[in-house]
Amino acid sequence: MKKNIKTNSIKKLFTTLVLFQCIPTTSFAHSGNTDSSGCHNDYINGGYHCHNGGGSSGSSFNFDLDSIYDINIGYQHHISDTSLIPYIGFSVGIPHYDSSTKTGTDYGLRFEEGLYLGYNTASESYRIGYKKIHISFNNEYIGLGFKLPLTNDVIDQSALYFSGSYLVK
Known part of the structure; x- marks a missing residue:
């Protein structure tokens, strides 16, 4: 029963975040040259x-255009009988060349040992991480971020995940 409640909570969170991401980013803009x-x-x-x-x-x-960010939700899938855990998700962020919000994808490969490598198209940044913490970077920015599986705190399981990065010049 307790596991069913947690599964339902995760499904509700995922549905809410997906619906939130469907809001057009232009709705946050304002007028004026x-x-x-x-x-x-x-x-x-x-x-x-x-x-x-x-x-x-x-x-x-x-x-402030001297910083960029991304927030992401997605799914990581542990390929059985291997140490590979590819992941892909939906991303919202601010790219380095514009102050408007951009949507994109967050994808990469995690290994059971905790190391992961990825790329985010919204902030146009690469990441190198270990367990739950990563360094994000592109040709102008560098920063820190996190990646948290939405499961029983075990990073090498198939699960939904939530992540984010903040980068500065």
Whole structure:
């Protein structure tokens, strides 16, 4: 009975995250062309604010292009009678060349010993990890992240997983 409750909880979490990812990323954008400093009036959200490192006189959020991130949910499958555990998932992130949200895939190969290698198309970054922690990087950014199987805390099982990375210049 207890295992069934946990399985149902994981299914609900996965369904919720998949449905959340179906929201178009343009719904998070706001109106207004920028001036030569990268700033503009945002009549919908209110205030004068800047993008790409310009100055700001409003209280609105200012995205810093010197950092990128990705968050992911997917599935890892342990191939029986081998030490191979390939994984693939859905990703949302900020790529290095733009401040808008991008969707993509997260995929790679994990080994029973805990080492894993992967690539994320949303943040356009590679990762090298061991157990639950990884280093993410591309030609301009480097950062840290995590990968957590959604199971009984055993990293070498077939299971849903959740991961994320944060990278800086």
